[in-house]
Amino acid sequence: MSDIKVKTAPVLGVDGRSAGHLLEVDNLHVEFRTRDGIAKVINGVSYHVDAGETLAVLGESGSGKSVTAQTIMGILDTPPGFVTDGAIRFRGKDLLTMGKDERRLVRGEGIAMVFQDALSALNPVFTVGFQIAELFRKRRGMSRADGYKRAAELLDLVKIPAASARLRDYPHQFSGGMRQRVMIAMALALDPEVLIADEPTTALDVTVQAQIMDLLAEIRRDRNMGMILITHDLGVVADVADRIAVMYAGRIVEQADVHALYGKPCHPYTLALLDSLPRLDLKGQELNTIKGLPPNLLRIPSGCAFHPRCTMARDICLTQRPALVELGGVRSSACHFAEELYGRE
Amino acid sequence: MSEVILEVRDLVKHFPIRQGILFKRTIGQIKAVDGVSLDLHKGETLGIVGESGCGKSTLAKLLMNLEKPTSGEVRYQGRDVLRLNPADQRRLRRNIQLVMQDPYTSLNPRMTVGDIVGEPYEIHPEVAPKGERRRKVQELLDVVGLNPEHINRYPHQFSGGQRQRIGIARALALKPEVIVCDEPVSALDVSIQAQVMNLLDQLQTDFNLSYIFIAHDLSVVRHIADRVGVMYLGKMVEVGTDDDIYVRPTHPYTQALLSAVPVPDPTARQRKAVIRLEGDVPSPANPPSGCRFRTRCWKAQEICSVEEPLLQIRPTSGHPSACHFAQERDVVHAAG
Numbered sequence: 001m002s003d004i005k006v007k008t009a010p011v012l013g014v015d016g017r018s019a020g021h022l023l024e025v026d027n028l029h030v031e032f033r034t035r036d037g038i039a040k041v042i043n044g045v046s047y048h049v050d051a052g053e054t055l056a057v058l059g060e061s062g063s064g065k066s067v068t069a070q071t072i073m074g075i076l077d078t079p080p081g082f083v084t085d086g087a088i089r090f091r092g093k094d095l096l097t098m099g100k101d102e103r104r105l106v107r108g109e110g111i112a113m114v115f116q117d118a119l120s121a122l123n124p125v126f127t128v129g130f131q132i133a134e135l136f137r138k139r140r141g142m143s144r145a146d147g148y149k150r151a152a153e154l155l156d157l158v159k160i161p162a163a164s165a166r167l168r169d170y171p172h173q174f175s176g177g178m179r180q181r182v183m184i185a186m187a188l189a190l191d192p193e194v195l196i197a198d199e200p201t202t203a204l205d206v207t208v209q210a211q212i213m214d215l216l217a218e219i220r221r222d223r224n225m226g227m228i229l230i231t232h233d234l235g236v237v238a239d240v241a242d243r244i245a246v247m248y249a250g251r252i253v254e255q256a257d258v259h260a261l262y263g264k265p266c267h268p269y270t271l272a273l274l275d276s277l278p279r280l281d282l283k284g285q286e287l288n289t290i291k292g293l294p295p296n297l298l299r300i301p302s303g304c305a306f307h308p309r310c311t312m313a314r315d316i317c318l319t320q321r322p323a324l325v326e327l328g329g330v331r332s333s334a335c336h337f338a339e340e341l342y343g344r345e
Numbered sequence: 346m347s348e349v350i351l352e353v354r355d356l357v358k359h360f361p362i363r364q365g366i367l368f369k370r371t372i373g374q375i376k377a378v379d380g381v382s383l384d385l386h387k388g389e390t391l392g393i394v395g396e397s398g399c400g401k402s403t404l405a406k407l408l409m410n411l412e413k414p415t416s417g418e419v420r421y422q423g424r425d426v427l428r429l430n431p432a433d434q435r436r437l438r439r440n441i442q443l444v445m446q447d448p449y450t451s452l453n454p455r456m457t458v459g460d461i462v463g464e465p466y467e468i469h470p471e472v473a474p475k476g477e478r479r480r481k482v483q484e485l486l487d488v489v490g491l492n493p494e495h496i497n498r499y500p501h502q503f504s505g506g507q508r509q510r511i512g513i514a515r516a517l518a519l520k521p522e523v524i525v526c527d528e529p530v531s532a533l534d535v536s537i538q539a540q541v542m543n544l545l546d547q548l549q550t551d552f553n554l555s556y557i558f559i560a561h562d563l564s565v566v567r568h569i570a571d572r573v574g575v576m577y578l579g580k581m582v583e584v585g586t587d588d589d590i591y592v593r594p595t596h597p598y599t600q601a602l603l604s605a606v607p608v609p610d611p612t613a614r615q616r617k618a619v620i621r622l623e624g625d626v627p628s629p630a631n632p633p634s635g636c637r638f639r640t641r642c643w644k645a646q647e648i649c650s651v652e653e654p655l656l657q658i659r660p661t662s663g664h665p666s667a668c669h670f671a672q673e674r675d676v677v678h679a680a681g
Contacts, residue, residue: 060534060535060536061534175625176397176625177625178625205396205397205561205626206396206561206563206602206605206606207396207601207602207605207621207622208396208625209605209607210604210605210607210621211621211622213607214621232534232535233607234535234609235564235606235607235608235609236607237607237609238607238608238609238610238611238613238614239607239608239611239614241611258611259611259612262609262610262611262612272536273535273536274609276535276536276538276539277535277539277564277609278538278539278542278564278565278567278568278569279564279567279568279608279609286543286546287539287542287543287568288539289536289539289540289543290536290539290540293504293506293507293537294534294536
């Protein structure tokens with residue numbers, strides 16, 4: 001397939017790329033300057049999300065999925081984290097070059113985020129009502145009373161029982177699932193267009209996880225929001241995502257529609273990952289494993305970063321870094337043998 | 346089936362809730378484990394699943410004799426573990442070992458791998474004479490797939506999966522017959538999980554080990570377990586072979602738990618039965634009367650709040666199930 005990257009007329013025109021997407025990460029590079037050396041955490045990540053769709057970013061710890069999200073939100077710790085290249089465009093405007101005040105307006109109203117650990121993301125010394133109402137007072141100029149009223153409505157929206165009574169409770173008085181709902185309520189307060197959920201259910205039990213995922217899906221539908229779901233759980237992804245971007249060592253190695261990805265993975269890493277899962281509906285004997293360990297980001301292997309663990313690796317993989325090539329439709333894969341994998345039965 | 350090696354009868358552990366500074370009064374009890382019975386056969390893996398707070402880790406500690414039970418019995422090869430004299434108890438402890446969840450905190454950062462894996466020999470010197478220990482530790486490292494030459498390294502020099510292997514080597518040091526694995530793979534990445542599970546599988550065959558495998562991940566348990574027990578609020582609600590539990594579950598809680606597990610297959614979105622439980626698990630300090638699950642159960646009727654359903658085989662359930670209205674329902678494979 002040839003390059004069919006530009007589908008709509010470019011609005012920005014400057015770099016000749018399309019500005020048609022709601023949120024677009026373009027060739028992002030981030031490095032962490034540590035005492036031990038420079039860790040290249042993100043090495044050219046590009047993805048986009050449009051209104052009403054769910055993009056799942058899948059990867060193991062250290063693959064750079066959360067750092068990408070932090071960079072989008074502008075909450076990357078600097079130092080040690082530095083953006084060295086790339087752009088993040090929201091409605092066509094680059095967040096990385098805009099002024100501090102302008103960027104603050106995007107946060108919350110344009111893009112909001114739900115974190116993994118609600119207990120450490122909420123302030124323990126203020127009531128939940130105060131923390132949500134603060135948003136309305138600071139950003140909408142509402143009075144204290146109106147703010148609390150809107151906070152109660154939000155808690156009701158995320159299905160917290162007896163919402164107005166619970167406004168006076170502190171975060172520790174909520175259970176894990178309820179706390180995650182409070183976080184979601186807070187993220188929704190200013191009607192964001194894109195919601196980034198960073199491992200929103202990893203700390204929760206399965207039955208509660210299902211409740212929260214349902215809630216997020218419902219809200220996304222009702223508000224026609226774009227959602228970026230960051231997770232390592234292949235099961236959760238299969239349940240809710242429209243498109244998937246698989247990350248490894250700071251790069252996207254495969255990107256595809258959810259059915260295509262699970263049906264016929266076109267990157268050896270995705271293939272091996274799906275193969276190594278114990279499945280509830282299948283009982284196998286020995287599990288297939290991926291040999292070795294995820295790479296140390298201070299010393300990313302030459303060529304394709306996955307080559308030391310790959311069963312298909314050949315000489316070219318050691319020397320040449322495979323580009324993310326399009327395979328038709330919305331599929332792309334960063335493997336020298338992607339076409340081969342794509343063509344297989 | 347082979348002989349029963351570990352037998353648990355009506356095991357109860359209540360933790361007192363105390364209040365006051367000088368004069369502590371007991372104002373309640375956390376009923377962490379409340380009448381659990383189970384049998385572990387030689388060479389088998391018994392999986393225990395349940396959500397946080399259901400008492401599965403307390404059960405592990407009770408089996409390891411790290412907590413004194415409030416009442417009940419743990420019998421190892423027919424002998425009551427709790428009534429043994431101290432010398433016998435020490436000998437017996439050799440035979441039951443533990444693999445812990447978090448490979449980052451369960452290894453002492455100031456000890457070398459050799460010291461960590463060899464420490465059991467300090468406590469039980471009769472197993473290996475001093476001169477042989479180093480060689481034995483190196484053997485163990487080799488068995489769990491680590492490089493024996495890394496014996497002088499420290500835990501921080503290893504990755505999560507490798508650390509879990511160190512924990513497993515330590516558990517194997519005394520040649521136990523039973524290993525209690527408390528969430529051994531939940532802290533690991535997906536690609537590493539499979540390696541550790543295969544290792545556990547391999548060791549079981551090689552050393553004829555019996556496992557009690559505690560986890561909250563139902564797919565992991567399904568893969569490794571021969572029989573599975575489902576716990577809810579300190580009670581066992583259903584026990585059976587893996588097919589009994591995964592294909593023919595009869596307890597509503599088991600069904601809800603299975604239906605909540607995301608299956609890594611997008612085409613299953615339509616096929617899967619969806620049962621959504623409302624609310625959270627109630628506090629174990631004040632569990633509901635009768636059936637503990639009734640507050641979240643869609644089948645609950647009056648009898649459920651009055652009479653506690655016993656874990657037994659019922660006309661509608663071929664394996665023990667603690668529900669008055671037990672009924673088979675395959676929630677994983679077909680829409681229900």
